[in-house]
Amino acid sequence: MKQSILNPNNLQTFAKEHKLQPFRVKQIIQEIYDNQNIRFEDMTTLSKDLRQQLDENFEILSIIPETILESEDNIKIWFKTHDNFTIEAVILFHRSKHEKESIKSKVHKVESQNKWPDDLTTLWPDRPLNRITLCVSSQIGCPVNCVFCVTGKLGIKRDLTRNEIISQLLFANNFIKTKFGKKDDQTLRAVRNVVFMGMGEPLINYQNVKKSIEIMIAQAGGFSLGKRHITISTAGIIPGIEQLIKDDIPVKLAISLHAPNQKLREELMPIAKVYTLDKLMKTIDDYVKVSDNRIFYEYIMIKNKTDKPELATQLADLLHGRLAHVNLIPYNMNPAIKLEESDERTIRAFKDILEKKGITVTIRDSLGRDLKSACGQLWYEKIANRHCEE
Numbered sequence: 189m190k191q192s193i194l195n196p197n198n199l200q201t202f203a204k205e206h207k208l209q210p211f212r213v214k215q216i217i218q219e220i221y222d223n224q225n226i227r228f229e230d231m232t233t234l235s236k237d238l239r240q241q242l243d244e245n246f247e248i249l250s251i252i253p254e255t256i257l258e259s260e261d262n263i264k265i266w267f268k269t270h271d272n273f274t275i276e277a278v279i280l281f282h283r284s285k286h287e288k289e290s291i292k293s294k295v296h297k298v299e300s301q302n303k304w305p306d307d308l309t310t311l312w313p314d315r316p317l318n319r320i321t322l323c324v325s326s327q328i329g330c331p332v333n334c335v336f337c338v339t340g341k342l343g344i345k346r347d348l349t350r351n352e353i354i355s356q357l358l359f360a361n362n363f364i365k366t367k368f369g370k371k372d373d374q375t376l377r378a379v380r381n382v383v384f385m386g387m388g389e390p391l392i393n394y395q396n397v398k399k400s401i402e403i404m405i406a407q408a409g410g411f412s413l414g415k416r417h418i419t420i421s422t423a424g425i426i427p428g429i430e431q432l433i434k435d436d437i438p439v440k441l442a443i444s445l446h447a448p449n450q451k452l453r454e455e456l457m458p459i460a461k462v463y464t465l466d467k468l469m470k471t472i473d474d475y476v477k478v479s480d481n482r483i484f485y486e487y488i489m490i491k492n493k494t495d496k497p498e499l500a501t502q503l504a505d506l507l508h509g510r511l512a513h514v515n516l517i518p519y520n521m522n523p524a525i526k527l528e529e530s531d532e533r534t535i536r537a538f539k540d541i542l543e544k545k546g547i548t549v550t551i552r553d554s555l556g557r558d559l560k561s562a563c564g565q566l567w568y569e570k571i572a573n574r575h576c577e578e
């Protein structure tokens with residue numbers, strides 16, 4: 189197997205062996221991170237010979253893009269890992285209702301990394317795009333096993349490496365460049381926000397997530413993202429939050445709360461037995477003190493389970509006086525789990541109770557929903573079946 193060019197040591201060794209000047213190494217790195225290239229043949233600032241040598245020795249992406257599913261405000265990408273698992277990332281676009289109307293869903297098969305589907309640029313009209321967000325996976329499967337989540341039912345296969353996480357972002361940027369070209373000011377469009385809300389619990393894969401964030405925020409040899417443009421979604425892994433404080437990584441936190449009391453939380457999320465609600469809230473308070481970041485609380489709306497008015501009152505009391513934003517997520521029903529989605533009226537009534545008590549609330553819109561990409565509701569039949577059968 190070829191070496192990964194994303195490991196600085198590999199590139200340095202190659203540079204030594206091939207007597208490359210430091211500026212050449214810098215150029216290679218710029219071609220990857222700044223010029224958003226994922227094929228050596230596209231790196232036109234390098235000589236043909238060097239491109240060929242690099243191609244013979246290195247791979248850029250540590251995962252292989254397999255299928256792309258486009259919808260009105262999402263592009264979902266499934267990748268194969270070298271050990272034959274499937275992971276996914278979702279590019280989320282924030283578009284107006286009017287813009288969405290002319291866009292229809294479409295699936296593209298990526299035949300090879302060197303050949304894009306011919307109709308790739310025809311699906312979406314060329315309109316200005318802003319706030320491009322990438323939802324990345326951090327593990328294959330998830331060990332947390334929340335009762336409402338199909339990803340949890342897959343169990344955990346393994347952590348993703350730093351390079352596998354970074355590769356999702358490299359691919360997304362290249363895809364955006366290929367599809368939408370340059371902005372009016374001739375700069376490249378790129379992902380501006382990263383959310384760790386795909387497969388896996390990022391704070392259980394702390395070291396690789398941390399290393400990937402270091403590259404995301406690096407100005408040279410990285411993606412130059414602001415720390416506040418990165419969100420970690422966690423089921424409430426207290427040691428991970430404490431480590432973020434110690435390591436001074438003030439990214440945004442989204443807490444998968446889903447219940448306002450210990451009893452219901454334990455019922456829905458077994459991890460709550462280990463990391464209790466009391467201790468979790470205290471750790472979050474510590475995090476807010478050092479980061480001054482508003483915390484996003486994800487709350488799933490399951491019929492007759494989490495959507496009762498008294499729970500809204502409890503949730504408001506729990507968050508009273510805290511820097512909080514609640515995101516109500518309508519549950520996505522699926523045949524593997526016997527739970528039902530709350531109806532719209534109930535969700536609105538729940539929201540009203542919170543708002544009357546001074547809590548900021550949004551109801552998650554369709555963004556991510558039609559592609560089943562809402563956090564914790566990740567579901568792709570093909571993947572689920574294959575992993576479950578193993």
Ligand code: SF4
Nearest residue numbers: 330333334337340564
């Ligand atoms: S909801 Fe999130 S943390 Fe819970 S099992 Fe699913 S992916 Fe894991």
